[in-house]
Each structure stands twice: as C-alpha cells, then as structure tokens.
Amino acid sequence: MESKNWPLIKLNEEKEAFVQQVILESINELKKIASKKDSSLIDVLEKTVYKEIFRTIHTPWAVDPKKEDRKWSKYKQRLSQITALESDEEKTDRELELLREIVDGYAREITGKFNLSSYKFSVAVVPVMFSWLLSRAMNGIKGFFTNQKKVSDKVQLKGSIDQVKKLADKGTIVLVPTHFSNLDSILIGYGVFLAKLPPFLYGAGLNLFNNRIIGYFINRLGAYKVDRRKKNAPYLETLKAFSRIAIERGTHSLFFPGGTRSRSGSMEDKLKLGLLGTVVEAQAKNFINKENQKKIFVVPVVIGYHFVLEAQGLVKQHLKQKGKEKVYLQKEQFGSFFQVLGFIWNFFSKGSEIKLSFGRPMDVLGNYVNKHGESISSNGRIIDVTKYFVSDGKLKLLKQRDSQYTQILADKIVESYKKENIVLSSHIVSFLAFELIKKRYEAFDLYNMLRLTENDTAIEYLFFYKKISEFQQVLIEHEKNGKLRLDPICEEGIEELIQDGIKNVGIYHTKKVLFVDSLGRINTKDMNLLYFYHNRLLGYSFEDKI
Amino acid sequence: MNLSIKPKKKVGVVGAGLFGCVIANLLAKNCETYVFTQREESIKQINEGGEIKGIKIDQSIKVISDPQQFANTCTLIFPVVRSYAMRSKMRLLSPYINPDHVIIHGVKGFDISALDIASIDGSSKIDSNDIKTMSEVILEETITKRVGCFSGPNLAREIDKGQMAGTVLASTFDEVIKQGRKALSNRNFKVYSSSDVKGVELTGVLKNIIAIAAGALHGIGYGENSKAMLISRGLAELTWIGTILGCNPSSFLGMAGIGDLVATCSSQLSRNFTVGRMIASGKTLDEVLNEMSDVAEGVGTIRVINGLANKYGFHAPITQTLFKILFEEMPIEDGLSYLMHFPLNKDVDFISAQAPVAQ
Numbered sequence: 068m069e070s071k072n073w074p075l076i077k078l079n080e081e082k083e084a085f086v087q088q089v090i091l092e093s094i095n096e097l098k099k100i101a102s103k104k105d106s107s108l109i110d111v112l113e114k115t116v117y118k119e120i121f122r123t124i125h126t127p128w129a130v131d132p133k134k135e136d137r138k139w140s141k142y143k144q145r146l147s148q149i150t151a152l153e154s155d156e157e158k159t160d161r162e163l164e165l166l167r168e169i170v171d172g173y174a175r176e177i178t179g180k181f182n183l184s185s186y187k188f189s190v191a192v193v194p195v196m197f198s199w200l201l202s203r204a205m206n207g208i209k210g211f212f213t214n215q216k217k218v219s220d221k222v223q224l225k226g227s228i229d230q231v232k233k234l235a236d237k238g239t240i241v242l243v244p245t246h247f248s249n250l251d252s253i254l255i256g257y258g259v260f261l262a263k264l265p266p267f268l269y270g271a272g273l274n275l276f277n278n279r280i281i282g283y284f285i286n287r288l289g290a291y292k293v294d295r296r297k298k299n300a301p302y303l304e305t306l307k308a309f310s311r312i313a314i315e316r317g318t319h320s321l322f323f324p325g326g327t328r329s330r331s332g333s334m335e336d337k338l339k340l341g342l343l344g345t346v347v348e349a350q351a352k353n354f355i356n357k358e359n360q361k362k363i364f365v366v367p368v369v370i371g372y373h374f375v376l377e378a379q380g381l382v383k384q385h386l387k388q389k390g391k392e393k394v395y396l397q398k399e400q401f402g403s404f405f406q407v408l409g410f411i412w413n414f415f416s417k418g419s420e421i422k423l424s425f426g427r428p429m430d431v432l433g434n435y436v437n438k439h440g441e442s443i444s445s446n447g448r449i450i451d452v453t454k455y456f457v458s459d460g461k462l463k464l465l466k467q468r469d470s471q472y473t474q475i476l477a478d479k480i481v482e483s484y485k486k487e488n489i490v491l492s493s494h495i496v497s498f499l500a501f502e503l504i505k506k507r508y509e510a511f512d513l514y515n516m517l518r519l520t521e522n523d524t525a526i527e528y529l530f531f532y533k534k535i536s537e538f539q540q541v542l543i544e545h546e547k548n549g550k551l552r553l554d555p556i557c558e559e560g561i562e563e564l565i566q567d568g569i570k571n572v573g574i575y576h577t578k579k580v581l582f583v584d585s586l587g588r589i590n591t592k593d594m595n596l597l598y599f600y601h602n603r604l605l606g607y608s609f610e611d612k613i
Numbered sequence: 614m615n616l617s618i619k620p621k622k623k624v625g626v627v628g629a630g631l632f633g634c635v636i637a638n639l640l641a642k643n644c645e646t647y648v649f650t651q652r653e654e655s656i657k658q659i660n661e662g663g664e665i666k667g668i669k670i671d672q673s674i675k676v677i678s679d680p681q682q683f684a685n686t687c688t689l690i691f692p693v694v695r696s697y698a699m700r701s702k703m704r705l706l707s708p709y710i711n712p713d714h715v716i717i718h719g720v721k722g723f724d725i726s727a728l729d730i731a732s733i734d735g736s737s738k739i740d741s742n743d744i745k746t747m748s749e750v751i752l753e754e755t756i757t758k759r760v761g762c763f764s765g766p767n768l769a770r771e772i773d774k775g776q777m778a779g780t781v782l783a784s785t786f787d788e789v790i791k792q793g794r795k796a797l798s799n800r801n802f803k804v805y806s807s808s809d810v811k812g813v814e815l816t817g818v819l820k821n822i823i824a825i826a827a828g829a830l831h832g833i834g835y836g837e838n839s840k841a842m843l844i845s846r847g848l849a850e851l852t853w854i855g856t857i858l859g860c861n862p863s864s865f866l867g868m869a870g871i872g873d874l875v876a877t878c879s880s881q882l883s884r885n886f887t888v889g890r891m892i893a894s895g896k897t898l899d900e901v902l903n904e905m906s907d908v909a910e911g912v913g914t915i916r917v918i919n920g921l922a923n924k925y926g927f928h929a930p931i932t933q934t935l936f937k938i939l940f941e942e943m944p945i946e947d948g949l950s951y952l953m954h955f956p957l958n959k960d961v962d963f964i965s966a967q968a969p970v971a972q
Binding site: 444 | 688707711712713753758759785786787788792
C-alpha cells in the first residue's frame with residue numbers, strides 16, 4: 068500500500084474532525100454515566116476536579132503543562148459558583164460547559180502533536196537511526212557502516228507476520244503485546260518497521276514523554292498518550308472514545324492490554340478491559356453501520372528477551388504490593404535521554420537477542436481467522452461474526468453483552484500469550500533454580516525465601532543437570548502439543564542449555580542472577596531477581612513437575 | 614393502538630425425557646415450542662399429543678428430528694438431556710448453531726468423557742480440567758457464546774401439575790436471562806436470576822451426593838433430626854467443594870443450593886434417594902444399579918469429588934465416606950460412626966466457606 072493511503076496518515080489529515088468526534092462522543096457517554104442512579108453531572112465533575120488537584124500536588128511530572136494546578140483550582144472555583152446558582156437550567160448549562168472544556172483538554176492531550184510532515188520525517192529517519200545505533204552497539208566502533216541485516220538478526224520476528232500483512236489490507240489490525248519493559252514501546256515499533264507492516268497508532272505511557280527527546284520521536288511515530296495517573300471518568304471516557312473511533316476509522320492500532328509493565332516478571336494473566344472493550348465496541352459499531360463493514364483482527368504479540376532493564380525496581384514494587392502496602396506513590400525510574408541511550412546500548416551490545424512472536428490473528432470474539440480474514444471455528448466452520456451482535460433478530464449495540472465478549476477476548480489473548488511465548492534458556496534455568504531452592508525451604512514463605520543468602524542457595528551442578536534434563540522433556544512435550552514455543556537452543560544438549568541460560572539471564576544487572584561458584588555449584592547473588600525471572604514461566608503448572 | 618398479535622417466539626427443547634417434556638409444556642404456555650428428538654416412540658407420542666412417562670404433551674408442541682431444521686427454526690434452545698448425552702447432542706446440532714443462538718440448559722451433571730471411569734479407585738487423583746460443567750460443554754462444542762443454565766428445586770411432576778415453584782437462571786449475559794425468563798416464567802413458575810453460572814450448575818450436581826446419604830439414613834430408619842443434621846452439614850460440605858472449584862459460595866445459600874437440597878432430600882421417589890435407601894437395606898452397589906432402570910447421577914459425582922479431593926487435598930467427609938460405602942464395601946454403620954466422630958465440632962461458617970479444620 069502506498070504511504071499516502073496508510074490509515075494512520077488519513078486519520079491525521081482529518082485530525083480536527085476526529086478530535087471533535089472524540090469530544091462529542093465522550094460527552095455523550097459521560098451524560099449517560101451521570102444519569103445513572105446515585106450519580107449526577109456535578110458529582111462527576113467534583114470527583115474529577117478533586118482527583119486532578121490531588122494529582123498535581125502529589126505526582127507532578129516533567130511532561131505536565133505549566134501552571135496546570137492553577138487551571139484545576141479555577142475549575143474548582145467555577146464548580147462552587149455553579150452550586151450557588153438558583154436556576155436548574157442554568158446549572159446544567161454551566162456544568163456541561165465545564166465538562167466540555169475538561170474533555171477538550173484531555174482529547175488534545177491524548178492526541179498529541181502528531182503531524183504529517185514530521186511523521187514522514189520520523190518514519191524515514193528514526194528506524195535508520197535506530198538501526199545505525201543498534202549496529203554500532205553490537206559491533207563496537209569498528210562496525211560503523213554495518214548493514215541492517217545484522218540488526219534484524221538481533222531482533223527476531225516469528226509467527227504469523229505474512230498473514231498479518233495480508234489482513235492489514237482487508238481490515239483493521241489491533242496489536243496487543245505483552246509488556247515487561249519501557250523499551251517495549253520502542254522495540255515493538257521497530258519490529259513493526261522490520262516486518263514491513265504499515266505504521267500503527269500507539270498508546271504510549273505519558274511517562275515516556277517525560278524524556279523530551281524520546282517523547283519527540285514517539286509523538287511523531289504515531290503515539291497517543293495514556294496517563295495512568297488520571298483515573299477520573301472524563302479522562303477514561305475520552306481515552307476510550309479516542310481508541311474506539313480511531314479503530315472504527317480503520318486505523319491499525321497497538322496498545323498494551325495488561326495496562327502497565329508486569330511487576331512480577333510473569334506474563335499477563337489478567338488484562339485491563341477498558342481499551343480492549345473499545346475494540347469490541349468498534350467492531351459492533353462497524354457492523355451496525357452499513358457503509359463500514361470493516362472487520363477487526365486482533366493479534367497478540369509476545370516480546371521475549373533475557374533481561375528486563377528495570378527488573379530491580381519492578382520486583383520491589385511487586386513485593387510491596389503483594390505485602391499489602393497498597394498505598395504508595397510511583398516514582399519514575401526511567402531517567403534522562405543519555406541513561407536511556409546507555410540502556411539501549413547495553414541492551415544490544417551485550418549480545419542478547421530479542422524475539423517478537425506474533426500470535427495467530429483472531430476476530431474480536433477470539434476465533435482464529437484464516438488468510439482471507441474469515442473467522443474459523445475449532446471444527447473448521449466459517450463463522451459469520453456479525454451474528455454475535457444480533458440480539459432478538461436485530462443488529463444491536465448492547466453494552467452488557469459486549470463487556471462479556473471483551474472478557475472472552477481477554478481470556479483468548481492470555482491463552483495465546485502462553486502458546487506464543489518463546490521460552491528462552493534463561494527462563495528455564497531461572498525457573499528451575501528458584502523452584503529447587505523453594506523445595507529445599509518448604510516451610511518458608513516467599514519473604515523468608517527472598518532473604519536467603521548465597522550460603523544457603525547453592526545447588527549442586529549434577530543435581531541441577533539431572534533436574535534440567537527432566538524439565539527439558541516436559542518442555543519439549545509441551546511444545547509438541549502447541550502449548551508454548553521453545554527457542555532452538557533449549558532443545559539441544561543440556562550443557563549448552565545451562566551455559567547459555569546462566570550467561571544470559573539478567574545479563575545487564577550488576578549482581579549476577581545466576582553463576583557457577585568456585586566449587587562448581589550453581590548459585591545466585593540476588594534472590595529478588597531470580598524470583599522475577601523465574602516468574603516468566605508461571606501459568607503452565609510446571610511447579611508440580613519439578 | 615396496534616392490536617395485531619405479535620407472533621410467539623419460537624423456542625426449542627432438546628430431549629424428550631421426563632423433565633424435557635415438563636419444560637416443553639412450560640414453554641408452550643408462552644412460546645411456539647419445538648422438541649428435538651430422534652426416538653421413534655417419542656416422535657409418535659408428541660405428534661399425537663400423547664403421553665411420555667406419564668406426562669401429557671401439550672398439543673401445540675411440534676417435534677423436529679432433523680438437527681438442521683431444528684436449529685434454523687429456533688434461536689432459543691433449552692437442552693434438557695442426561696449429562697452423559699449432552700456432548701453428543703451438542704455435536705449433532707453444532708454444525709447448524711450460529712453465533713446468534715442462545716442456549717440455556719437444565720441439566721444437572723458433569724461431563725466426564727475425558728476420564729477413564731473403569732480405572733478410577735479410591736486413591737485415583739482427578740484433575741479439575743478433566744471435569745466439565747454442561748455450559749462448558751456447550752461452549753466447547755458450539756460457536757455461540759450466549760449460554761446459560763437453570764437449576765432449582767424443580768421436581769418434574771410437581772411442576773407439570775402446575776404447583777407453585779421457582780428456579781434460578783444463571784448467565785453472564787443479561788439478555789440471556791431476559792429471554793430465558795420471558796420464555797419460562799408464568800404465574801406459578803418464578804424465575805430468579807444469577808450471574809454465577811458455575812455455582813448454579815454445581816449446586817445442582819453436588820446435591821445428589823447428599824440425596825444418596827439422605828436415602829441411606831431413611832433406609833436405616835432414622836428420622837427428621839438426623840436428616841436435618843445431614844442437610845446442614847451437607848450444605849457446608851457442598852459449599853466448600855464449590856468454593857474450591859471456583860464458584861461463589863452464596864449460590865449455595867440460594868434457591869438452587871439449599872432450596873434444591875431440601876427438596877431432593879425430602880423426595881423419596883428421587884433416583885439418588887432410592888440408591889441410598891437400597892444400600893442401607895444391605896444391597897451392594899452393583900445389585901442396586903442392576904435393579905434401577907434409570908441412572909442415579911449422584912453415584913458418578915461421588916467418584917469425581919473423591920478424586921478431586923485426592924488431587925487437591927481437601928476434606929469432604931460425607932462424600933469420602935459415601936465413596937467407601939459404595940465402592941469399598943465399608944459397612945454403613947461404620948461410615949456413620951466415622952462421621953459422628955469426625956473431629957469437627959464447630960457449627961458451620963457458611964459465609965466465609967472455610968474448609969473444615971480438624972480440632
């Protein structure tokens with residue numbers, strides 16, 4: 068497809084009309100929410116203003132507009148003026164006026180500074196820069212002009228890419244990747260470029276925009292902003308309207324359905340249903356709208372690597388949450404541009420590869436689709452998906468029904484993550500090592516276990532060797548049954564598997580996640596990190612088989 | 614004002630057994646009702662407005678024996694068959710079921726087709742993934758997602774006489790409940806709603822265990838005190854089994870739970886009650902099963918729960934003792950004495966649905 072026909076470019080050309088539609092439809096949704104029992108417009112506004120003032124005081128970010136606190140204080144004043152009004156009619160008018168202003172602000176913040184000319188520039192320049200940077204990182208200063216092929220060796224694409232490419236011409240693609248690291252936004256963008264897929268509209272965390280240079284590029288690469296601090300109804304409705312309308316207009320989209328990065332290191336087993344719901348709703352609306360029968364294809368993507376840059380901080384947050392310390396303010400650990408560059412540099416220079424596994428495309432009910440985009444049942448029947456949206460003989464929008472469909476879709480995506488997960492050597496050794504230590508200290512709870520020191524955690528090499536050969540058989544059996552994918556090295560000799568795993572697991576961290584000690588035993592310098600990497604293989608019930 | 618009469622909705626019942634016929638009669642009051650069956654005798658009886666198992670078939674009910682024609686005619690379908698026949702019936706219909714079909718079953722039983730029943734003994738472990746509820750079977754075998762179930766104290770003959778009764782209709786889809794209620798309810802039959810499908814299904818399956826025990830107590834000659842004790846302890850046991858299997862404990866306190874349990878333990882004609890009574894009279898399980906023409910689902914359920922308890926390590930004293938009595942020739946008196954001395958002295962905490970702790 069020519070670049071001028073890319074749906075994302077079209078969306079941009081109609082940007083103002085699009086934003087107006089987002090505002091209008093968000094306000095309609097909010098009116099419905101306000102008309103429910105135990106709610107009112109003034110109630111919605113008061114809660115929003117209260118939460119936003121709280122946010123500007125307690126979690127200010129560099130990316131926030133200047134004098135934002137003043138704006139919200141003014142809104143607060145206006146609210147108290149409204150409550151003092153006599154006439155109900157005037158009250159409603161003024162409430163709606165304020166709501167419109169708030170939603171307008173959100174809609175423009177989410178949309179960002181996206182514009183065509185700089186987008187073209189970024190699309191042309193960023194991947195080239197990125198490749199150049201990566202090859203430099205990989206080959207050192209000497210490999211100044213290394214070609215891109217080597218970089219694509221490093222970022223390996225697996226799975227149903229050809230099918231996704233074909234489907235991109237027939238309908239609208241929604242990519243839903245797993246999320247472990249802040250780097251994922253960049254990696255998946257780069258993966259999409261390598262796979263020669265048309266560009267996607269992203270939902271990128273607003274925190275990434277705290278870094279100006281990264282923000283500049285992501286902004287222009289097709290990213291819209293998602294701010295997880297803002298949990299008020301007008302913001303959430305605007306965000307959902309944005310995503311839904313973009314998909315309705317045929318814009319290929321991408322968001323992380325887990326919401327935030329996995330804190331525990333395990334793959335998502337529950338998804339956030341808000342944005343995912345917009346996919347189902349967009350499909351329902353397309354089918355009801357006779358002129359736009361475009362089908363939506365959902366493609367789960369599993370991102371796999373041997374180490375997660377922010378693992379230390381993530382696992383700490385996870386343990387805190389698990390320990391019921393629920394109220395805490397999130398600090399941003401993603402540093403300056405140069406720190407990020409350092410991260411990326413290390414990431415690629417330490418010889419560790421990245422795998423992007425594209426799952427089988429499905430419709431919004433989780434039925435797999437064939438190469439023509441037709442939905443296929445488990446016994447091979449072609450399914451007429453429009454009929455899922457027929458109630459009492461008519462095509463209808465039913466929120467309650469569609470929220471159940473969203474849950475079904477979420478379950479299917481989680482199932483697909485497990486199947487498409489490419490198990491790496493480092494996942495296997497860390498899972499096994501942690502489980503073996505756990506078996507030894509059966510009476511300990513997690514927190515006691517994590518306090519174990521190097522003196523208590525060594526595992527005899529021969530024992531480890533024996534256990535890993537048993538585990539390897541279990542994994543190969545699972546692969547045969549299509550329950551997961553194995554990186555080729557995992558099916559080779561046990562010695563190679565152990566070596567490769569120990570070398571690669573959490574390779575960037577200053578403390579060794581696993582190492583072979585002077586007595587030839589396998590040991591760890593950091594139980595927290597071992598726990599984090601071990602969690603990657605949760606959900607397959609391997610614990611019982613070790 | 615528009616006075617034209619809206620055409621009645623077309624609904625289908627799968628199965629023409631005793632309960633199937635009663636449900637068809639109930640539906641015929643509100644809807645144009647079709648019964649899907651391929652048994653010659655049933656087809657003849659329905660066509661002639663005759664009787665099946667003593668139930669007079671409403672004359673408006675029509676029979677269809679072609680699965681495609683049946684699925685094309687009705688978009689709202691009520692399977693009311695034996696649990697072991699559910700999967701094969703769904704496979705028969707599946708090629709013609711579309712995403713706009715709504716399926717609400719009234720079947721109390723597990724699908725255990727993944728298990729090798731003959732090889733199960735007292736120490737076998739059963740994985741919960743090998744046990745399917747009926748709604749799971751429907752979802753596995755067909756492409757529709759809009760599925761529900763109904764269950765409650767619904768003794769077939771009483772409903773057919775038009776006596777006052779109620780049932781719980783469960784689905785995660787509001788529209789399924791709405792359609793089901795509209796089709797089933799009338800002034801003597803009230804339909805309550807729930808979103809805990811698995812919970813409502815399990816109450817109907819698990820209560821059969823306690824019904825067998827109630828029959829045994831009756832057979833020995835014990836009276837109301839003993840029965841009341843059994844029902845309350847039994848309800849506690851069912852609740853924690855249900856909770857372990859992932860459903861909402863409050864379903865067991867509802868009409869599909871305690872309501873159905875009381876009805877089943879009081880009905881001396883029920884198949885499960887009869888099994889217990891005959892065991893108490895000194896017969897072996899094989900003798901009992903040979904004498905009975907119909908299947909008592911509780912026997913299979915006891916096996917399944919015993920296997921689940923082995924696998925997941927929970928206590929279900931009544932079920933486990935019944936297993937020993939039925940399958941391992943434990944004398945019934947020993948079983949009762951074991952239960953009376955089971956070191957558990959606290960009254961039941963239903964709400965938290967805690968597993969029993971031996972003291």
